[in-house]
Amino acid sequence: MHALHLPRLGQTMESGTVTEWVADIGDRFDTADAVYVVETEKVETEVEAREPGRLVRILVEADVEIEVGTPLAVIADHDEDPSEADIDAFVATLSAGDGD
Numbered sequence: 001m002h003a004l005h006l007p008r009l010g011q012t013m014e015s016g017t018v019t020e021w022v023a024d025i026g027d028r029f030d031t032a033d034a035v036y037v038v039e040t041e042k043v044e045t046e047v048e049a050r051e052p053g054r055l056v057r058i059l060v061e062a063d064v065e066i067e068v069g070t071p072l073a074v075i076a077d078h079d080e081d082p083s084e085a086d087i088d089a090f091v092a093t094l095s096a097g098d099g100d
Contacts, residue, residue: 001056001082001090004073006066007047009040016040017065018072023055028078036072053077057087059094071095 006016020037023029034046035055053075060072071094076082082090 001074001076001080001087002053003059003071003090003094004035004075006038006060006068006070006072008068009038009045010042013040013068015065015067018060018062019044020062021055021058022046025055025058028052028054049075054080056082057091059091 006018009016016038018036019039022034022036029035029049030052031050032048035049037044037046054077055073056076057074058072059074060066060070066072071091074087074090
């Protein structure tokens, strides 16, 4: 498992708002598939997956402004089937800025 974090999409970006989750819980995606849409002070853009996986938990709902580096979601590898307890334990280890 790994986490998606809000990326810095520009040198001056400090925060952003996820306006839409393109992927739903349980959806599988491949590298370069759109996972969510984020709005910054300058632009709204689709953010693509850097690696294949499956969305197993959304940590930040749409329309909430968050800081760069905030964990957004938990992603399982295609061959992983984590339990809710496994996901809870993973989420407990997250902090802003970890991961991608």
